[in-house]
Amino acid sequence: MNESRDQWGTKLGFILSAVGSAVGLGNIWRFPYVAYSNGGGAFLIPYFFAIFTAGIPLLILEYGMGHKYKGSTPLAMSRANKKWEWLGWWPTISAFMILSYYSMILSWAINYLKFSFNKSWGSDSNSFFYSDFLKLTSSPFEIGGMVWPILIGISLIWIINWTICYKGIKGGIEKVNKVLLPTLIGIMIVIAIRGTTLEGATLGLNTLFTPDWSKVLDPKVWVAAYGQVFFSLSLAMGIMVTYSSYLPKKTDINNSAFMTAFANCGFEFLCAIAVFGILGYMATVQGVPVSEVVSSGVGLAFIVFPTVFNAMGLWGTILGVLFFACLIFAGITSSVSLTEAVSAPFIDKFGWKRNKVITVICMIGFLMSIIFATGGALYLLDIIDNFINNYGIVVVGLLEVLLVGWILKPYIIREHTNEISYFRIGKWWDATVKYITPAILIFMLIQSVITEIKSPYGGYPLKALFMYGWSAILIGILGAIIISKKTWKNKNINDLND
Template structure:
């Protein structure tokens, strides 16, 4: 008899997986990345990357979690005892991301309230960095707590940890059944309104007009793989954890295709909405669309408030809907990120869900308070850059090389997926995992290491200009390396022995 928590329905799992994949990056990162890398032509490498890296790794992680019935650390341990540390490394990467991701959701909560009275005024940049974040003058300064960030941050954690306390079926599944349809409806309203604005077609033309000359640039293909990789929530324990809650009979490959294409569809929808609105803004300012394109914090919390100020009719409602969509997208992702270390603690130390949520989520919430100080944005930038590039991307490379080349588990996992799935895996999946993905990720890591040796820092938020090298290098590397070191320590910590029933259940299911 299955003793592990399970999803109530297949739709519940898919909504949760899509909810994890659809996050802030879909709305504020993808449109700018696509625009800068060939517009409509970017969809060619993007689709290729989805089919040769995104969906193959989704299938891989869905299959691993389903076959080995555990959190990321337990899954890697059951695959090979020597690789448990990789599971903990992935969990620690998720832990770090949760500490600052929660703060960005808190900003969006505040801005959804600000929308009603347009509190940000005419100088939206000055309001964000000065009035709202009360940003310290120099990177490295902590300063005092900022109440406008601290209060919604506490609310974010109360919501997320409250949902996780309820468990998989009664908490995560029910929350995603509410949040994901609400997010889709809200964003459809935004998109419909956006494309009816004067100048919207100019924005859409800028977004979709293909620049095929860029297709031959290898950096464009790297950008496509990077976008797929970072937007699908792969390679940092989430999909392994979620799929471990699937019933024994589950269509792995179908679920992966639905999740992958669902995420990409939302990204393209976000691009239409964002560029429709940017086209309107460009028309109002009498400038080309290229002059108003931005990404990350700048797009969401500076450019969009400027647009909302000029919005024709019901601008307060439109502003609320936009920031509410950020909150919903963020909450569904934060739930999944936090569940990775909750599940890891439950498996390793045989503690109750309540205790795992209290200790794991509680520590993450306490650490997140650092980002609610006057120096919070500086620390957020350093942590985000290094944990994404040298946590998520490097983890993905290690994961596929380990499974495909060292443990040679591809055939075993393929057989497991094919046994229960309608869409059978063949040479496409094997070649993608064994050759295409490792080569592309290896090239990405080479470029990132070269960039950091040359001290050419950059990220989607664009806030590194003027940062001291020492702050980024020491602070950022401390976070990235610290996640790996703590992961190794947790891996060598003795397991609290599972019950006989748990081991017997797993062995029977594995046969």
């Protein structure tokens, strides 16, 4: 296992890049809404419980795997147990799919950054977003025409991904994260300060943090907390295993996992305060309760917030520019980590030159993304994202903990990370990986399936869900099995072809 591998220049560079990967669009537009709709202040109990019983243990597991077996996810899995190589390829393929539509959302943010200078979304931001900007078709079966401003934005994102990853770990990814992440946090602090000093901001913050204790006993709230922690830390996507494989031999793994989780968690709180301060202002201006203006995801960023910025005059222009710059920076740090997580396995498996792999991945990725520059793209994004997150990523995470907990045995990873870390983790970690995390992930999976059977996702026709959703899962599994059957061609990797 002595192959030469790219390395991080500093531990700080690794932490910033791991946090940069974890800090994405979900922190800004998903966490505030999830917290609000699951008991407000009371949600923090299951949320912190989830961080300690799933977030940090899984980070230690993925950092430990990547560092001990010195490889991207398929290589690490293969070195741990040859039969499990396919489990490393499934998240690689899922990450590639996520990348193809993530570039579309970032393209929207780039376009909206331009719009925010003169608020060219007009007075009806809802109609502007769906009709004028997206040119949304009437159903998921109608692809529609090409939307050129979105395609131009997508091209720009792929050029950025290529430029950063082409320069390698130290010269590209680490350098960019050292600039983008502090800038992103700085901008969000400015938005939060201004957001909380607006008229009615306290109304929004009270709505967010007032505890609804009755929700704490609701299993769905616990599932939501685990889901949020799981997705927002970039777990089971191949990113953290790959990133940790570039660490020097002596690196404090345990401490790094805690730092990554808490930094991500801190940023989520900052976003929640900023978002709900601004929503409180909007509710006050319109004379309606906060519950009527609350939204999540795409609606919050591209419909609700532009409406707020309209009402704020000059400050609306300033906050609009800062907010969309924030979305772009948060998205780029995540999309770069996804690009790396997709490229590294092919470099490891076939011994191809890094620059060639990055170039080919970015070119194929761009071609895949073209479908997301059409009028029907929002439907595809919605369906594929739901299935990859609720089934693909959750099942990969479940299989990871089963592999380490029951086949490899947890002490192997725990002893490896304890040997090189300042503070040691005890046997509680083994119990978490063997029993607690799998039980929760199985419960999440069952809940998703029951919900899916009761009412098909988003009210879409079943045919659309099979065409875009279930097929994305199937492609991930079949692709993973096919690639894992191929022999390792990389001459530096001499312990897999014996």
